[in-house]
Structures are given as structure tokens and as C-alpha cells.
Amino acid sequence: MKKNFYKYLSIFAILFVVSCSTRKDAFLNRSFHSVTAKYNILYNGQVAFDQGIQELYATYKDDYWKRLPIERLEVSELAIPGVEISGGNSSAAFEKSEEKAVKAVQKHSMNISGKEKNKQIDDAFLLLGKSRYYSQRFVPALEAFNYIILNYPNADLINETKIWQAKSYLRLQNEELALITLQRILQREALVDDKKIIESVHTAAAMVYTVMDSTPQVVHHLKQATLTDYDKEQTARNTFILGQIYREQNHIDSSNVAFQKVIDMKRVPYRYRIHAEIEIAKNLSNDTDTEVLIATLNKLIADRENRPYLDELHYHTGLVHQKLGRIDLAEEHFVASVHAIGAQQFQQGLSYEALGNIQFDKANYVEAGSYYDSVLQIPQDRNTKRIRRLDRKRKSLDEVIYFESIANVTDSILGVVAMSKEEQVIYFQEYIDWLKAEEAAAQQQIENTGFGSLNDANNDFGGDGKWYFYNSQIVGFGQQEFYQVWGNRPLEDNWRLSDKSVLIPGDENVNNLEVLAIEDAKKYDLETYLERIPTDKSEIDSIGSVRNEAYYKLGLIYKEQFKQFDIASYNFEDLLSFNPEEKYILPTKFHLYQIYLELNPIKADKFKTDIVSNYPESKYTQLILNPDELIDEDDASSPENIYKNVYYAYQEGNFEEVITKSEEAIIKYKDQEIVPKFELLRAYAIGKRDGVAAFREALVYVAFKYSNTEEGKKATEVIETINKL
Known part of the structure; x- marks a missing residue:
């Protein structure tokens, strides 16, 4: 028995040694190298390649505010013909798959008399080319595909290889050659039953025509690609892109049909289905059944599975409510969009802008400016039409925001000055009590979470002896609270100021107005506040002068720039009640006369009588009595x-x-x-x-x-x- 064992072992060893040769065209040799390459090296290489694809897709982020690229591959600008780049999409997985492909060729290629006898080698070269393609090394990838086409013209994978060859041409900016290659494949009758190739070649053709900016051809090839439904994910992506293109062409009904197809698809990534729902909301038009749309969006918001998409869902729900005139509901959803956990910065910017527009329409220009500031502080391309327009709109608010802040500060100071000593003590004591209550409430909130004291940096929460700020949950709470109060602010000095531009030239009195912050150590000291109350008459008069100028300029801005006559009249009326300097009285009355011509003719007559009677020689009287009289063009003093x-x-x-x-x-x-x-x-x-x-x-x-x-x-x-x- 033992002798037979050694006998068979010897025979097996001899056969093994003989079959290892890559120079003998024998059945045993071919079988050995084919099986070993396929089920050992290439199998491990394919596993590594699949892992690389999963990693690539996991890190790839689609921008659903733009038309999606047909292929999920972000190509570096450095990946140009003839230039090798480091990094890119290269990963250890793609490097390993490339290494395995090379090893399969080196160890198991049987090129005898110019002909390859191992049928797995073309698979190895294809894996090699695809690994290089996804690493953005398109020139070496093309070399691998060309080698297969030249040396294995009758291989089973020849059509797939030519598609990859065409895609490499496209990435190397040779769209014409890529198109010729794909058209030749499409002309083959043998493709009728090969769903994989049909889908792949039409998808690749759509990629080429996208670069060539031929939208009708893109639509045609995408539609042809979706007929096979071979690759579920690519079919969903192609259908989604069709919906986006139809919207670009203003074919809203066709767009909605395409997105509904994506929603109805089975076994496709959920991100396509949920974004198809969102895209239908983007197609909001006068023909949309808004109540059905709102019900659908509310149902999606209530679904816990959609928490990563709440920023988009709330935003579009807000847009629908805004279209219906439900401004309060719209604001609620826009705010929820901004503060949704994991909200994308671009989406936050859109929601902040929507909130700013609402406040702008309400003439709450200070609040509108704060929201616009939050948009402009988000890192983004500053040269887009939207951002340039928003930047101009924000700058138009600078004056009103500036003078509103001056008016508020001076009103507060003069209001305190006008109080009696007892009233001042009560006023500031109430403020100090409020500060203490706020800090106590914050301390209680920390203690209720079980994360220790604000003042105990070594307090143990949960037994690990860490400071409470090291807890990610508490940090998250703090971040959300910060964003609610301040919005997005850069890490820099004076971060509380949304606009750090210089004060408006010429406003010297305003520039001299200074409000000093109270040090933390003295914030509960009543005398600290009382001793800062101005008592010198000249100082009080100076503050009053600053206030008067602020009210006058606010009146002008609201009247001339924003045409908000109601708000302008309030500022002018308040200014007259302050007993201002003489230089403000007549112009203010004239502006009120013009405003009340629009709002209240009886009041307009009152101011007209006042100006004409008390200032008969003024230019304002001439303008009132002769509003249509033109200035003599020959008058040298005009x-x-x-x-x-x-x-x-x-x-x-x-x-x-x-x-x-x-x-x-x-x-x-x-x-x-x-x-x-x-x-x-x-x-x-x-x-x-x-x-x-x-x-x-x-x-x-x-x-x-x-x-x-x-x-x-x-x-x-x-x-x-x-x-x-």
C-alpha cells in the first residue's frame, strides 16, 4: 500500500513538473495554467478590483443640483494625455488587482509561436486595463486594451475591451476616435442578444455625446441603454439623467415620468429612488398637484430611513408652501433644512438664501442681511451668477444694517440716560438677574445630561475621567446651538461681526461711537454698568446727533432705495419727535410730504402747508409749488x-x-x-x-x-x- 502511494505521488510530481512549463503546447500544460490563472491569481485580482470599485463609489459624492455624470468617476484635471499622476482614484485595492493581473501574465502566459495558448490571459489584460483606468492612468490602460485587440481579435471579451478602449479615448480627450470605435460595435448584428454589451456600448456612446454637447444623441443612447436593464444601478442612473435632461428641455411631464420609473425600480440603490422623489418636487409648476406633493414630502420626512436627506426634503417642502403663500410654514421648513443633522453646505446655502429672501420681502433687512451673510460664508465658487447676484443684493443692505445698528445702540444709551437713578438700578439689576438665570439654565442642562459641571474640567461622566467637551454628543449639541444663533462663521478675530468692512467714510460722529464689552469678571457687578452711563451733556448731545443722523439716513434708504414708504415715514416721524438739529427738519418734512402723497393725502397737505408757510424761499417750496418746472438749461448755476x-x-x-x-x-x-x-x-x-x-x-x-x-x-x-x- 505504501509502495503504491509513493508510486502515485511520484507520477503526480512528474506530471506537475511537466505541466508547469509554459513552452509546451500540450493539453495538460494549457489546462494547468488556465485553471491556476483563473481560480487563483485572477480570482483574487477580481476580488480586489471589486473592493476598489466599492471604495470608489462609497467616497464618490453626486451633486444632484447638476446633471449627474453618466459614469461615477471624478477625473482629476491632471489626468491628461501623456502625463502620469500620483494619487487620483488609485487605491490599494486597484493596485492589488493590477499586481495580480500582471502576475497572471508573467506566470501563466503561454505565447508559443506568436499565439497565446492560455485563454485566461486576455482576461488578465482586461483586468489590468480596468484597474489602470479607475486609477486614472488612462495611457497605460489604453495600452492594455490595445494589446488585447491586437493579439486576441477573436476573444470572447473583444467587444467589452473595445468599449473600455473607447472610454479611455474619451478620457484622453479624443472623442472622435471613441465615437468611431463605439459605432463599429453597434453595427455588429451579433450584439442583438448580448444585453450587457448593448447597455455598455450605448452608455459609453451617451458619455461621448455628452462631451460633444449633442443632447439629442445623449437622450437616444440613454433610452437604448435602459431597454436592457442588465446593470440595475446603471439603468437607474441612466433613467435619472434622462429625467434631468427632460427638465432642462422644459419637458416637465416626461421628466416626471422618468423619475417615477426610478422610484418604481426594484433592487437599485436607495439614493436614486429618494432623489427621484426630490427631483419631482424640483419640477414644481403651476400644473403640480401641490397638496399631493406636500403629503408625499411629509411622508418622506417622517420616514426615519430618510434622515440623511432631511435637508433637501425640508427645503423643497418649504418651496411648495412658499408657492402657496404659506410663508410661516415655509420658514419652518427652511429652518429645519438648515439645522438638519448632516446637512450639506450647498443645501444650507440655498435654505439660508430662501430665509433671507423671505425677510427681505418683509422689509426685515437686518435679518435678511444675516441670512445672506451665512450663504456667502459657505466655501463655494464665488464667480457663479447666483453668488454674484446675491453678493450685490447683500451689499445693497450694508447701509440699512449699519444705520439700524447705530439707531438701536443710541436709542438704548439715551433711553437709559433718560431714566432716574432708581430706574437705572432696577434696569441693570434685572439684566444681571437675567444673565444669572441663563447661566443657571445652561448649567442645569449640562447636569441633566450627566456630563458634569461647567467648572469642573476633570469631572467624570461615565467613569472615564474625560472632560465633558470631549463627548461627541455634547459637542454636537453645542454646534447645533451655535449655528442656530450665529450661522456659519469663520474661525478668525471678531468672528461675531458678519461684515468687517470699514465704516462709511464721512460719518465721523458714528466712527467715534464706542460700546465697550463688559469683562466676564465684572458682568454681575451693578456699579460696572452704572458708571458707564454718560452724564456729560456734550457727550449726550453727541450721541443724540449720531442717532438723528442714523434715523435721517434710514428714512432716506427706506424711501429711495427700497420704496418702503411705511418704514421710511416711521423713521422720519421719530426723527422730528427728537427735536433734531435745524439741518434735518426741513428735508425731513419734505420727504414726509412726498411719502404721504402716496400713503395719506391729508397728511401730505399738512406738511405742504407747513413747508410753504414757514420756508417760503426754500428750494423745497419751489419743488412743491412747481413740481413739473424744469431747471433752465442755460442757467450756469444749474x-x-x-x-x-x-x-x-x-x-x-x-x-x-x-x-x-x-x-x-x-x-x-x-x-x-x-x-x-x-x-x-x-x-x-x-x-x-x-x-x-x-x-x-x-x-x-x-x-x-x-x-x-x-x-x-x-x-x-x-x-x-x-x-x-
Whole structure:
């Protein structure tokens, strides 16, 4: 028995040694190398390749606000013809699959008399090419595919290889050659029953036509690709892209049909189905059954499986409510979108913008500006049309936000000054009590969670001796609370200020107004607050002057820039009640006269009588009595002729004279329509005299102060041009 065992073992050893040869074209040799390559090396290589694909897809993030790319591969800009890059999508898995493919060729290739006898070697080269393709090494990948086509023209994988060859051509920016290759495959009658190849070649053709910007051909090939339904995920993606293209073409019904097909598909990634629901919401139109849509969106929001998509679901639900005029409900959903856990920054930006637009429409410009600030602080391409438009809109709010803050501060200070000593003590003591209550509530919240004391950095929560800020849950609570209060703020000095631009030039009184923060150590000390109350009459008068100017400018801004006559009238009426300086009284009454012509003719008559009776020689009286009378163009002292003379001085290069006379005219013709012209001309003269930096600063002032005029818009355009230099 033992002898027979050794006998058979010897025979097996001899056969094994003989079959190891790659130079003998024998059945045993071919079988050995084919089986070993397929079930050992190539099997492990394919496993590694599949792992690499899973890793690639797991890290790839689709931007559903744009048309999806047909292939889920983010190609680096450095992946250009003839250039090898490091990194890219290369991973250890793709490197291992490439290594296994090379090993299969080196160990088991049987190239005898110029012909390959091992049928697995073409599979090895295909795996090699695909591994290189996904590593964004397209030139070496093309070499591998070309080798198969040249040496294995009758291989079973020849059509698949040619498709990969065409995709490599496409990535190497040779769309014409890629298209020729794919068209040749499509002309073969043998493809009729090969669903995999039919789907792959039509999908690749759609990729080529996408680059060539031939949308009708893209639609045709995507539709053909979806007929086979071989690759469930790619079919869902192709159908989804069809829905997006139909929307671009304004074929909303066809778009909804395509997205509904995706929703009805089985065994496809859930991300396609949920985003198809969202895409149908994006197709909101006058023909949409909004109540059905809202019911669908609310059901999706209530589904716990959709928590990663709550930012998008709430946003689109808010848009539907906004379309129906349910502004309060819309705001609730936009806020929920902003604060959804895991909300994407771009989506947060859209929700902040929607909230800002709502506040803007309500004339709550300070709140609107805060929301717009949150949008603009999100990292994104600043050169898009949407962001440029939003940036201009935000800048138009700078003045109103600035003067509202000045009005609020001065009102508070003067309100405290007007109190008796006893009232001041009660006022600040109530504030101190409120501070203590707030801190106690925060401390209690921390203790209720079981994570220790605010003041005990070594407190043990849960027995591990870690400080409570090391707990991810508490940190998460804090982050959400911070975003609710402050929005997105960069990590920098003075982060509380949403706009750190310089104060508006010329407002010297405002620049001198200073409000000092109270140190933490003294925030509960009553005397600290009391001793800061202004008592000097000149100081109080100065604060009053600042307040009066703020109210006057707010009235002008609301009246001229935003056409909010109600709000403008409140500011002007309040200003008159403050017993302001003489320089404000007549202009304020005139502006109220113009406002009440629109709102209340009886009040308009009252102000008309006041101005005409008490200021008969003023220009305002002339404007009231003769509103249609044109200024004599031949009058050398007319604003128009003054402007012409200053402009001629600019053309002659007398920039100092231009600046001086423009400043005189700005003061002389205050509140008249010609003032922005002088301001812009002055800015140009400053630029000629002092250089680009001074020019830009002067333009910024014109753009801010006169944003709704032609001169303000021109200043904005020039600023954008300067910024690109």
C-alpha cells in the first residue's frame, strides 16, 4: 500500500513538473495554467478590483443640483494625455488587482509561436486595463486594451475591451476616435442578444455625446441603454439623467415620468429612488398637484430611513408652501433644512438664501442681511451668477444694517440716560438677574445630561475621567446651538461681526461711537454698568446727533432705495419727535410730504402747508409749488451745468479740482438725483490721483450708498473688473 502511494505521488510530481512549463503546447500544460490563472491569481485580482470599485463609489459624492455624470468617476484635471499622476482614484485595492493581473501574465502566459495558448490571459489584460483606468492612468490602460485587440481579435471579451478602449479615448480627450470605435460595435448584428454589451456600448456612446454637447444623441443612447436593464444601478442612473435632461428641455411631464420609473425600480440603490422623489418636487409648476406633493414630502420626512436627506426634503417642502403663500410654514421648513443633522453646505446655502429672501420681502433687512451673510460664508465658487447676484443684493443692505445698528445702540444709551437713578438700578439689576438665570439654565442642562459641571474640567461622566467637551454628543449639541444663533462663521478675530468692512467714510460722529464689552469678571457687578452711563451733556448731545443722523439716513434708504414708504415715514416721524438739529427738519418734512402723497393725502397737505408757510424761499417750496418746472438749461448755476464743467475738468486732467468741486456739489445738492453722478466722477478722479486701491475704496462707497442708481451699478461693475485683475 505504501509502495503504491509513493508510486502515485511520484507520477503526480512528474506530471506537475511537466505541466508547469509554459513552452509546451500540450493539453495538460494549457489546462494547468488556465485553471491556476483563473481560480487563483485572477480570482483574487477580481476580488480586489471589486473592493476598489466599492471604495470608489462609497467616497464618490453626486451633486444632484447638476446633471449627474453618466459614469461615477471624478477625473482629476491632471489626468491628461501623456502625463502620469500620483494619487487620483488609485487605491490599494486597484493596485492589488493590477499586481495580480500582471502576475497572471508573467506566470501563466503561454505565447508559443506568436499565439497565446492560455485563454485566461486576455482576461488578465482586461483586468489590468480596468484597474489602470479607475486609477486614472488612462495611457497605460489604453495600452492594455490595445494589446488585447491586437493579439486576441477573436476573444470572447473583444467587444467589452473595445468599449473600455473607447472610454479611455474619451478620457484622453479624443472623442472622435471613441465615437468611431463605439459605432463599429453597434453595427455588429451579433450584439442583438448580448444585453450587457448593448447597455455598455450605448452608455459609453451617451458619455461621448455628452462631451460633444449633442443632447439629442445623449437622450437616444440613454433610452437604448435602459431597454436592457442588465446593470440595475446603471439603468437607474441612466433613467435619472434622462429625467434631468427632460427638465432642462422644459419637458416637465416626461421628466416626471422618468423619475417615477426610478422610484418604481426594484433592487437599485436607495439614493436614486429618494432623489427621484426630490427631483419631482424640483419640477414644481403651476400644473403640480401641490397638496399631493406636500403629503408625499411629509411622508418622506417622517420616514426615519430618510434622515440623511432631511435637508433637501425640508427645503423643497418649504418651496411648495412658499408657492402657496404659506410663508410661516415655509420658514419652518427652511429652518429645519438648515439645522438638519448632516446637512450639506450647498443645501444650507440655498435654505439660508430662501430665509433671507423671505425677510427681505418683509422689509426685515437686518435679518435678511444675516441670512445672506451665512450663504456667502459657505466655501463655494464665488464667480457663479447666483453668488454674484446675491453678493450685490447683500451689499445693497450694508447701509440699512449699519444705520439700524447705530439707531438701536443710541436709542438704548439715551433711553437709559433718560431714566432716574432708581430706574437705572432696577434696569441693570434685572439684566444681571437675567444673565444669572441663563447661566443657571445652561448649567442645569449640562447636569441633566450627566456630563458634569461647567467648572469642573476633570469631572467624570461615565467613569472615564474625560472632560465633558470631549463627548461627541455634547459637542454636537453645542454646534447645533451655535449655528442656530450665529450661522456659519469663520474661525478668525471678531468672528461675531458678519461684515468687517470699514465704516462709511464721512460719518465721523458714528466712527467715534464706542460700546465697550463688559469683562466676564465684572458682568454681575451693578456699579460696572452704572458708571458707564454718560452724564456729560456734550457727550449726550453727541450721541443724540449720531442717532438723528442714523434715523435721517434710514428714512432716506427706506424711501429711495427700497420704496418702503411705511418704514421710511416711521423713521422720519421719530426723527422730528427728537427735536433734531435745524439741518434735518426741513428735508425731513419734505420727504414726509412726498411719502404721504402716496400713503395719506391729508397728511401730505399738512406738511405742504407747513413747508410753504414757514420756508417760503426754500428750494423745497419751489419743488412743491412747481413740481413739473424744469431747471433752465442755460442757467450756469444749474446742477447740470455745474456737473458738465466738473466733467470737462476731469477730461483735462485737473483731478484735484474735480475732487474739490464734486465734494462741494455733493453738499450743495444733497438729496437731489444728480448727487450720484458727482460721487462717481469724484471716485474716478481719486483713482487717477491716488491709484487703484483708493479708486476701489471710493467705488465701494458709491456702490453701497447708491446701489439702486445707474451710477451705483456702474461702480459695482468696475469693482468686479478690478477684483479680477
